[in-house]
Amino acid sequence: MDTKKFEEFRSKIKENIGKVIVGKGDSVDKIIVAFICSGHVLIEDVPGLGKTKLAKSLSSSMNCNFKRIQFTPDLLPSDLTGIYYYNQKNQDFEFRSGPLLSQIVLADEINRATPRTQSALLECMEERQITVEGNTIKLQRPFFVIATQNPVEQFGTFPLPEAQLDRFFMKLSLGYPDASEEKAMMNRFMTADPLNDLQAVITMEDIEYVQNNYTMVHVSEEIKDYIIAIVSATRSHKEVELGCSPRATLNMMKGSQALAAVRGRDYVIPEDIKELAVPILGHRLMLKNDLGQGNKSKSLIEEIISSIQAPLEKL
Structure with a gap:
């Protein structure tokens, strides 16, 4: 095992995310650890602290497919997994994939969805597969879920059951930036959003190496x-x-x-x-x-x- 490859993996991602997210280096380290272990992360914090931008920056740094799901009470499990629909042109049923068939998924405000919809995440997070109408579909690797929830506003929410909480590798809180970090953020976003120009710095070979060799x-x-x-x-x-x-x-x-x-x-x-x-x-x-x-x-x-x-x- 070459530890230098792990160090480079971490430093490249942190440096690239640092072009968008000011500070939060410790949280980024933890997210990288969870990603290497093929785990999932729950971020509990108030709105506006950069949770979505952090998830998008991570996917852009790794050149992975990214989908964001806004969880609401009327969201159905099929909205996540996808459905089979009848194609009149081909006169046959075809599968239309949902956002869970991506590599990095942001489940935004996960506790706003009903338990029925939350349960749709259980199979994909643990078994790395989804089942639609009896057909099992394997998910593409890597598969990484970043879920967020607001700890303050609890009206109209459904607390995550213990079975689902246990499937999250770790739970983090970003916290407010200090004065110098907040000023640096203002300067960085004054003219444009740096996320738009973020380029991938990690290849699929790098991801496969760290995920397959950390157990050594x-x-x-x-x-x-x-x-x-x-x-x-x-x-x-x-x-x-x-x-x-x-x-x-x-x-x-x-x-x-x-x-x-x-x-x-x-x-x-x-x-x-x-x-x-x-x-x-x-x-x-x-x-x-x-x-x-x-x-x-x-x-x-x-x-x-x-x-x-x-x-x-x-x-």
Whole structure:
């Protein structure tokens, strides 16, 4: 495994996205890690922080097909997957594909759709396929879903069920820019939108290499035990109603491998686990007192990490 290819993959994408998005380097790193692991990302934040532009910049940087879906209460599953319709000219049924048959999909305001429509995402996110009228269609690789939801306005929304939340590799929040970043953004968008001139910097061969080789990063037995200890602690904590699933354990291991690779290492260290714990585990917790659950989940996981001793290097 050549770690330089992973470093170049990360630096090229960050530099290219940086032409459009000011700051947010840490969030971009996490999204790259999720993409390498063939996972999906849920971004929960207030409107206007650049979530859509970030998704478009990522697809343009990789020269991938991109579709944006505006989720609304009247959206149907067939609006996502596509339908079979009767072509009178050919006198036969033909399939008209929906936006899910793309490589990068932005599910905007996902919690505004009904549970029936949200369930249409479950199969494609996990099995990388869709089923329409009994016919199964494999999705093109890479397939990456970036979903957004507004944490403030909850009227007319349908909270994501635990089964769907668990299918998201990680959950992120972009946050507001500081004063210098906001001024740089104003200067950058004063005359034109830099997204229109963004060129691809990553080839399909680059994507295949990182997605097929990140698992070669070494994970020691001590690191595996460390991950298990953290995940197990979420299941036994007195404030937790439902702890993290075994899928979270696997995602922690895979995410730490990808994070180590993009930072030029072929081995995982405890700091990789600590950095990814909140984004990967936070949205998977169901707390007994769920008021302000997002912030409480973060502090709870940080408390668990501080209570578990990290493995030390053997001299």
